[in-house]
Amino acid sequence: MTSINLVPADIVRGRAARARMRYWGRWIACALAAIGLLYGGLSRLAVGSSSEHRRLNGTYSVLRQDLRAADTLIQRRDDLHSRCQAIRTIRLSRPTGALLRLLARTLTPTSYLTHLSVERCPPFASESGSGGDRCTGQLRMRGHAGGHGDVGEIIRRLEDAQVFTTVTLVGVTEPAGAEETEGVAFEVVCTLQAD
Amino acid sequence: MSISTASLPSPRAGRLAGASLRGARSRIGVEAGESWIRLAQCWVKGGRHGWQTAAFQISAPVRKGSRAAGRARLRAAGIRGTEAVCALNSPYVDVFPLTLEPRPAEALEAQIVARAGEQLSYPPGEAVLDYALLPQAALRPGGEGATVLVFAAPRRVVGALLESLESIGLSVGRLLTPACALAPHFATEPGSRGLAVCTGDEATSVAVIQDHEVLIERILPWGLGRLAELLSAELGLPAAQCRRLLTRAQGQPGAADSDEPVQAQRHPASPDSEEGGKEAGTSAPGAARSLATPEPFDCAVEHILGPALQELAQEAAACLGYCDSFLQHIPAKSVILTGPLAHLAPMHQLIENELGLHAGPAGPVLPGFTEGGEALGHAVAACCALWPGEGGAR
Numbered sequence: 001m002t003s004i005n006l007v008p009a010d011i012v013r014g015r016a017a018r019a020r021m022r023y024w025g026r027w028i029a030c031a032l033a034a035i036g037l038l039y040g041g042l043s044r045l046a047v048g049s050s051s052e053h054r055r056l057n058g059t060y061s062v063l064r065q066d067l068r069a070a071d072t073l074i075q076r077r078d079d080l081h082s083r084c085q086a087i088r089t090i091r092l093s094r095p096t097g098a099l100l101r102l103l104a105r106t107l108t109p110t111s112y113l114t115h116l117s118v119e120r121c122p123p124f125a126s127e128s129g130s131g132g133d134r135c136t137g138q139l140r141m142r143g144h145a146g147g148h149g150d151v152g153e154i155i156r157r158l159e160d161a162q163v164f165t166t167v168t169l170v171g172v173t174e175p176a177g178a179e180e181t182e183g184v185a186f187e188v189v190c191t192l193q194a195d
Numbered sequence: 196m197s198i199s200t201a202s203l204p205s206p207r208a209g210r211l212a213g214a215s216l217r218g219a220r221s222r223i224g225v226e227a228g229e230s231w232i233r234l235a236q237c238w239v240k241g242g243r244h245g246w247q248t249a250a251f252q253i254s255a256p257v258r259k260g261s262r263a264a265g266r267a268r269l270r271a272a273g274i275r276g277t278e279a280v281c282a283l284n285s286p287y288v289d290v291f292p293l294t295l296e297p298r299p300a301e302a303l304e305a306q307i308v309a310r311a312g313e314q315l316s317y318p319p320g321e322a323v324l325d326y327a328l329l330p331q332a333a334l335r336p337g338g339e340g341a342t343v344l345v346f347a348a349p350r351r352v353v354g355a356l357l358e359s360l361e362s363i364g365l366s367v368g369r370l371l372t373p374a375c376a377l378a379p380h381f382a383t384e385p386g387s388r389g390l391a392v393c394t395g396d397e398a399t400s401v402a403v404i405q406d407h408e409v410l411i412e413r414i415l416p417w418g419l420g421r422l423a424e425l426l427s428a429e430l431g432l433p434a435a436q437c438r439r440l441l442t443r444a445q446g447q448p449g450a451a452d453s454d455e456p457v458q459a460q461r462h463p464a465s466p467d468s469e470e471g472g473k474e475a476g477t478s479a480p481g482a483a484r485s486l487a488t489p490e491p492f493d494c495a496v497e498h499i500l501g502p503a504l505q506e507l508a509q510e511a512a513a514c515l516g517y518c519d520s521f522l523q524h525i526p527a528k529s530v531i532l533t534g535p536l537a538h539l540a541p542m543h544q545l546i547e548n549e550l551g552l553h554a555g556p557a558g559p560v561l562p563g564f565t566e567g568g569e570a571l572g573h574a575v576a577a578c579c580a581l582w583p584g585e586g587g588a589r
Binding site for chain 1: 283325326344348353354357366367369407408409583
């Protein structure tokens with residue numbers, strides 16, 4: 001059999017190249033179609049997710065407003081609670097007049113005060129503090145007494161009053177060059193009990 | 196330029212071997228010139244087989260409208276598929292033998308290219324070349340070197356043809372000459388030679404074939420179209436009418452080629468037709484011819500077309516003379532004619548007178564063709580359709 005072929009090699013190559021291009025073109029078209037389908041599916045999913053997101057966002061906004069309102073209410077409640085506490089503290093705290101009456105009872109007939117100061121804690125300060133930072137009320141008084149015995153009597157009476165946590169005698173001094181009958185100066189610091 | 200080494204011969208396929216058919220249809224066989232193409236496709240169904248054939252004119256360059264028309268013609272003819280094997284029956288095809296020095300295959304090809312340039316009338320760079328080694332059985336004993344038969348065609352002609360065929364949906368994987376297409380189905384006795392004459396629409400191929408190998412092929416620059424024009428000029432008839440008259444000589448007036456744009460024919464063949472086809476070159480269609488063709492017409496044809504037919508007979512004698520002179524001397528035993536003019540009595544007569552051999556139409560020798568049928572005009576296309584080798588390019 002005489003087997004020849006007069007189809008030029010370049011035409012054969014071109015045909016093969018076109019066949020390859022058609023093959024890959026089909027693959028690319030299939031890939032694009034698949035991507036399109038995937039994109040469509042994802043788009044539909046995204047549309048669903050977006051509407052769900054919008055719905056959740058709306059709910060979140062409403063909840064956030066409610067939460068903000070609740071925060072305001074809580075803040076208001078706390079403020080009111082603070083005010084109530086302050087009022088209660090003020091109501092329950094020992095009045096200064098009572099302290100003065102108490103001091104008048106503790107003094108002996110030969111003694112008198114030259115200085116008196118009362119430091120009171122602001123409302124709730126004595127409760128909120130912790131450890132050494134806790135605020136305590138303090139009463140400081142200086143005066144003259146007929147003798148050391150009178151100073152001792154004053155301290156004893158202060159301790160018995162059960163109003164002060166501690167009663168501290170800061171100092172007792174005798175005036176220089178003065179006679180024994182002229183008495184002594186004293187200074188006492190008392191810590192007030194918390195209300 | 197493309198040139199490639201001839202591949203090993205494939206085992207010859209059966210006459211209508213089912214193995215050579217893909218599914219229920221063969222590939223499409225095409226016989227093409229520059230403007231006419233003939234197509235054939237074999238079908239097999241339920242143990243029966245037959246042919247779908249068509250012939251129509253193609254215009255080059257192919258216009259958009261004619262592309263659609265070509266596709267429509269294929270559909271109308273019932274020819275389906277795209278894979279095709281084509282035989283180029285054109286005067287542009289050059290076939291010539293070369294005796295070369297014994298060298299390796301690569302050097303052989305270089306020799307062929309160099310020597311072909313001397314033979315061709317155009318630069319070898321513009322040619323498509325292929326070659327076939329002549330069989331040892333045909334060569335003279337003791338000869339040195341390789342004798343090859345070189346086939347060449349202008350690249351522009353081949354390119355235009357392939358483009359035209361591609362435009363109507365045909366993908367040609369193999370391009371042959373008419374003799375190469377006929378050779379696998381050309382049944383001769385082992386060791387004997389035969390002469391095959393294939394008249395196409397634009398050219399006529401004359402070839403000597405031995406053991407299914409083409410020894411020499413010549414392609415004359417005239418065919419049915421040119422003969423019809425000569426007849427038309429002489430008789431004053433339309434060329435289309437003259438074509439019809441020439442092809443009517445086949446004995447089937449109704450089935451002859453006409454001037455219609457498409458002739459699509461379905462040729463169901465009985466199972467007996469395949470058996471009958473085994474007899475090579477023994478047909479004698481004279482009786483049918485004498486009924487269909489009036490004697491005066493034969494005389495007129497002989498008178499008008501005598502020079503052309505005489506040239507054909509002389510070319511056939513020259514081919515046989517070449518084979519006897521340069522190859523081993525083996526007398527030819529038969530002359531087989533195919534193509535639309537295969538039944539033309541004056542042609543038979545002139546060839547018989549010139550060669551002293553019986554000349555007859557090749558109907559029975561072709562696969563699935565009934566003797567005397569119009570399908571003989573599509574014999575080359577049919578042989579291409581049943582080309583036993585692979586259809587693709589090497």
